[in-house]
Amino acid sequence: MRADARQNRDRILEVAQRLFAERGLDVPMAAIARRAGVGIATLYRRFPTREALVTEAFAEQIGHCLSVLDDALADPDPWHGFCTAIETVCAMLSGDRGLSAAFIGAYPHAVDVTGAQERALREFAAVIERAKRAGELRADFAIEDVAMVIMANNGITSDSPETALAASRRLVAYLINSFRAGHADPSRPLPPPAPLQLRDAFDQAGT
Amino acid sequence: MRADARQNRDRILEVAQRLFAERGLDVPMAAIARRAGVGIATLYRRFPTREALVTEAFAEQIGHCLSVLDDALADPDPWHGFCTAIETVCAMLSGDRGLSAAFIGAYPHAVDVTGAQERALREFAAVIERAKRAGELRADFAIEDVAMVIMANNGITSDSPETALAASRRLVAYLINSFRAGHADPSRPLPPPAPLQLRDAFDQAGT
DNA sequence: GCGTAAGTGGAGCATGCCATCCACATAGCC
């Protein structure tokens, strides 16, 4: 690969990441090319489909999400690990429409993203199990609730990223408060979890 | 207005409501016209802009939302009124992407919808005040939290309306559980409420 | 019946996007 080509490639990824974050995953390909200072053809050469571009643009951040889960599993306090896992992931997703969309699975065929999502859910299951065993997480908390939290968090948007983040944090705080064992209101039993498919929310986050 | 014209108008509204609910607010105008068995021109004559069509199509359901709030205020039990208000509104919005989008304010210039939204928030404020005074709703619950709940609820979507409704119900149950006074976990204080503008979420629900 | 105003349908233009193709430029090896 020629040096100038590599430079262009890097700049495309950088710009794509920023534009995806600001405007969502369906920002015009031409806009990305223009902001990156390259022609459309160059963009399409490197990334034959939008999906390919998305996958590569967010590979790093999705990896970071996974490492957050690893940290949570390594946390000596299971409940603290559970809370920071949810809080950190939601905060990451809050400011970045593109990352949310990618993670939720707007492009089910982007294998990397899908694989990461599945791995993330598997790791989350371990975090949950540990927090339950410690008696700090309510017993009827389900793995589907993680998808629920992510989707709900994804619904919180605002013109200003700061506002969105603040609201997201408050939502997550309310939810975590309910997840803690012993705080349930027995007069209002919880409906059963629904088998949410994260990727059902594709159009929500896709814009 | 001629009888046949009135009939066409009614059918357009009916079809628009259904298509908006299923596919979101940006379903092609041509699709609505076709399904209603009229030409494009007829549609545009009656409803010069998409906004006008949206406003009229959801006028009835938005009115129903408002009556739910009236009922909540009239409920002898303030806490029960508060809970059913949130639960009912979220359930209504859950199955209907178009209604959600209209209510959240995808079209800020549609005066009817905007006015209804403001009135709804004002009535909600009264419901909240009453539940707080009864000592059943936590004191730091803010009116902005209603917008937060609606936006979060809006993030819950699924291919199947039943799944979406089930997940929405579970989310709302978790949240209400946290809203109840006396159930707070003092070790995890709540972040301050963010001044959420419902219409910031336009693109979320617009699809 | 019939004349007319109200109503109608679809062709047609404009726009914005995706994705391809091809003539030209240039990095890097010799």
Add this chain to the structure above:
DNA sequence: GGCTATGTGGATGGCATGCTCCACTTACGC
């Protein structure tokens, strides 16, 4: 310095959608 594979940019065709215009049709008052 020159050659060539590699890389580049923009023109281009195709498609979906928004919205308008105009020639034709039909309900309804007389």
